[in-house]
Amino acid sequence: MTASGNPTRQVSIRYFAWLREKTGRSEETVEIGPGILTISDLVTWLRSRGPEYEAAFASPGTVRAAIDMTHVKSDAKISGAREIAFFPPVTGG
Amino acid sequence: MTASGNPTRQVSIRYFAWLREKTGRSEETVEIGPGILTISDLVTWLRSRGPEYEAAFASPGTVRAAIDMTHVKSDAKISGAREIAFFPPVTGG
Amino acid sequence: MSVSVEEKDFDISAEINALTLGNTGIGAVATFIGKVRGEAHGNKLQSMTLEHYPGMTEAELSDIEQEAVMRFHLSASRIVHRIGPLQPGENIVLVITCAAHRSDAFAACEFLMDYLKTRAPFWKKETGVTGEGRWVDARECDEAALTRWLKPA
Amino acid sequence: MSVSVEEKDFDISAEINALTLGNTGIGAVATFIGKVRGEAHGNKLQSMTLEHYPGMTEAELSDIEQEAVMRFHLSASRIVHRIGPLQPGENIVLVITCAAHRSDAFAACEFLMDYLKTRAPFWKKETGVTGEGRWVDARECDEAALTRWLKPA
Numbered sequence: 329m330t331a332s333g334n335p336t337r338q339v340s341i342r343y344f345a346w347l348r349e350k351t352g353r354s355e356e357t358v359e360i361g362p363g364i365l366t367i368s369d370l371v372t373w374l375r376s377r378g379p380e381y382e383a384a385f386a387s388p389g390t391v392r393a394a395i396d397m398t399h400v401k402s403d404a405k406i407s408g409a410r411e412i413a414f415f416p417p418v419t420g421g
Numbered sequence: 422m423t424a425s426g427n428p429t430r431q432v433s434i435r436y437f438a439w440l441r442e443k444t445g446r447s448e449e450t451v452e453i454g455p456g457i458l459t460i461s462d463l464v465t466w467l468r469s470r471g472p473e474y475e476a477a478f479a480s481p482g483t484v485r486a487a488i489d490m491t492h493v494k495s496d497a498k499i500s501g502a503r504e505i506a507f508f509p510p511v512t513g514g
Numbered sequence: 515m516s517v518s519v520e521e522k523d524f525d526i527s528a529e530i531n532a533l534t535l536g537n538t539g540i541g542a543v544a545t546f547i548g549k550v551r552g553e554a555h556g557n558k559l560q561s562m563t564l565e566h567y568p569g570m571t572e573a574e575l576s577d578i579e580q581e582a583v584m585r586f587h588l589s590a591s592r593i594v595h596r597i598g599p600l601q602p603g604e605n606i607v608l609v610i611t612c613a614a615h616r617s618d619a620f621a622a623c624e625f626l627m628d629y630l631k632t633r634a635p636f637w638k639k640e641t642g643v644t645g646e647g648r649w650v651d652a653r654e655c656d657e658a659a660l661t662r663w664l665k666p667a
Numbered sequence: 668m669s670v671s672v673e674e675k676d677f678d679i680s681a682e683i684n685a686l687t688l689g690n691t692g693i694g695a696v697a698t699f700i701g702k703v704r705g706e707a708h709g710n711k712l713q714s715m716t717l718e719h720y721p722g723m724t725e726a727e728l729s730d731i732e733q734e735a736v737m738r739f740h741l742s743a744s745r746i747v748h749r750i751g752p753l754q755p756g757e758n759i760v761l762v763i764t765c766a767a768h769r770s771d772a773f774a775a776c777e778f779l780m781d782y783l784k785t786r787a788p789f790w791k792k793e794t795g796v797t798g799e800g801r802w803v804d805a806r807e808c809d810e811a812a813l814t815r816w817l818k819p820a
Binding site for chain 4: 525526527530534535536537538539540541542543544545546547548549550551552553602603614616617619620623624627659
């Protein structure tokens, strides 16, 4: 819907449980390009950033995501997101 | 199954909740004749003993019985019973 | 596995500790507390008095508890039921069920309450604020609740 | 209605009292406690560590609790979930639901646990007796348990 030519923008990304361990970080702020529209796009881009990301996202089916602290599916649009989180299926209780 | 000519025998009868209030007693020992074989027979006989019993057993469908502390139906045989109890449907919990 | 019928109030923390201490096979503890409400069928209550059939009560509760332990693979369980006069807000009954997993603990706790409500020989008499007494009627929905336990889970 | 995420243990008696004191409309209190078991999948545990997503956890738990309150006409409710390292036998989670009648209290308590297990962002890491760590896998039966809440009761 938005006009093309979006500048890159900053988004905060958080990792929990074994995604935190595999990526080696719990939080980072990244610059993402205008071509990255959905959670899936973001995962694909993150995997290209290095072997630790490649390992963390090797089985995308076991990774869950949240945008601004709300559960979302992998096809969710990330426009406007301030904080995106990746984590395994939850195991509390 | 037993031979006829059974002597009368003693049985302890207990009354709870409004059956206790209506009969005016919580426990009594009665002599019951050989023709009284079931809980129903016993109720019929008790009702003949006076207006307080008549009032207590006026609606037999609302009276429950136990023989020796086990719930029974109105057609249960009372031979061998040491203690028979009458009470309304239970309302604990 | 134990059953108590008593006038005094119970201490849920102490009861749970007694059941679970040292048993690390327990992953789930379900409990239920029944309390005296301040109003019933639109009538304000002053108090409620619980009568029971000593001996039969304990026998019925023990039978029900034994059935629950077998059916739901309980690690431990406990039933405490109070008798005598009780005020609105006071506790009436405590049921605790302990199992490895929550589905068994929950099902057993509901099973125990459903059977207790329809089998254990307790009777409640309400005293209204104007002093009039009324024996509580059995509820048909309590009898109906039993039917779900007829088929094995 | 309130939610806490904290390292320290909870006091079930104090929590129940805080919910019920002075509210004589409450006739039924259902509670659930989840505990760390000493063994999982045949492996003995030394400890378990609970990680969570601060902020999202509280938001999810509050949403779930609000849904339960409306769906089951709760008079009061409470969720406490612990985080950090826990030993076998220690408490993990407490859910309390208060209603006029037991069917609502029980259903709400199970509903809260089912949703908490599949929606609240907590993750458990087990440490075995030989020191090796292992992230607990989500259980399919927890996801399946949700389906029973899809149809209105």
